[in-house]
Amino acid sequence: MKVNFWTDTHAHIHDDEYGRNVDDFISMAYDKNVKRIITIGIDYDDSIKALKTAEQYNNIYAAVGMHPEYADKYTREKYYEQFYKLASNKKVVAVGETGLDFYYEENPDEKYQNILFEDMADIAGSLDKPLVIHSRNAVEKTVKILDKALEKHSSLKGIFHCFDGSISVLDWIKDKNFYISYAGNVTFKSAENLRQALINTPVDKLLIETDSPYLAPVPVRGKKNMPANVSYTGEYVAEFLNMPYNILMEQLENNLQKLMKGGLQ
Numbered sequence: 001m002k003v004n005f006w007t008d009t010h011a012h013i014h015d016d017e018y019g020r021n022v023d024d025f026i027s028m029a030y031d032k033n034v035k036r037i038i039t040i041g042i043d044y045d046d047s048i049k050a051l052k053t054a055e056q057y058n059n060i061y062a063a064v065g066m067h068p069e070y071a072d073k074y075t076r077e078k079y080y081e082q083f084y085k086l087a088s089n090k091k092v093v094a095v096g097e098t099g100l101d102f103y104y105e106e107n108p109d110e111k112y113q114n115i116l117f118e119d120m121a122d123i124a125g126s127l128d129k130p131l132v133i134h135s136r137n138a139v140e141k142t143v144k145i146l147d148k149a150l151e152k153h154s155s156l157k158g159i160f161h162c163f164d165g166s167i168s169v170l171d172w173i174k175d176k177n178f179y180i181s182y183a184g185n186v187t188f189k190s191a192e193n194l195r196q197a198l199i200n201t202p203v204d205k206l207l208i209e210t211d212s213p214y215l216a217p218v219p220v221r222g223k224k225n226m227p228a229n230v231s232y233t234g235e236y237v238a239e240f241l242n243m244p245y246n247i248l249m250e251q252l253e254n255n256l257q258k259l260m261k262g263g264l265q
């Protein structure tokens with residue numbers, strides 16, 4: 001498929017914590033040739049907002065899920081069916097974000113995080129939609145849960161979002177339908193480990209994102225991030241990999257459409 005635009009595969013724009021609005025995000029994104037945005041839910045109410053926003057705009061899609069930070073709010077009885085229903089919607093292209101985060105000590109206990117992540121993986125596998133995985137200080141345990149989920153859903157697929165450079169993951173994804181998404185921090189001067197990972201990421205497994213409102217790339221580092229800025233990350237990655245911009249755009253589009261089974265306009 002020939003395209004000449006970028007997609008921001010991971011942003012939180014439906015409930016911007018700085019009060020900016022979606023119309024502005026879209027028009028600023030268009031100015032930077034960013035024509036599609038996936039907005040990501042972090043808990044049940046937030047996921048409903050993500051879906052509502054996606055339903056209002058042709059070029060916005062939603063992911064619904066619960067972030068590990070809220071894992072102690074999750075119970076199977078209360079939420080499994082609800083998330084399943086929400087995730088079944090046509091405008092929902094992925095399940096997440098979800099995963100494991102052992103970076104902050106105050107995060108919920110591992111047993112809660114495990115149940116949440118296992119259930120989200122089960123929903124994604126059942127609906128044949130990709131998982132959006134947040135994994136921080138948790139690579140081995142993340143992969144362990146995914147391996148277990150793959151026993152039940154052999155075609156389970158997913159995106160390691162805001163990839164942290166864990167080289168063992170690059171090995172693990174090789175024969176699987178899992179993708180690696182780089183955020184704006186790959187452009188940071190200190191991010192030698194991410195660039196090392198980037199060189200070793202197969203180009204047919206590559207995606208990019210902003211994770212707005214966080215992690216604005218160089219040259220807007222330190223500002224509140226927005227989807228338009230994925231163009232900076234795209235240009236940076238293209239130059240780093242020695243690819244013309246349009247060739248990288250096409251490659252990323254093919255990757256995304258493969259992952260979403262052509263379900264994106």
Ligand SMILES: [Zn+2]
Nearest residue numbers: 010040097211
């Ligand atoms: Zn996120």
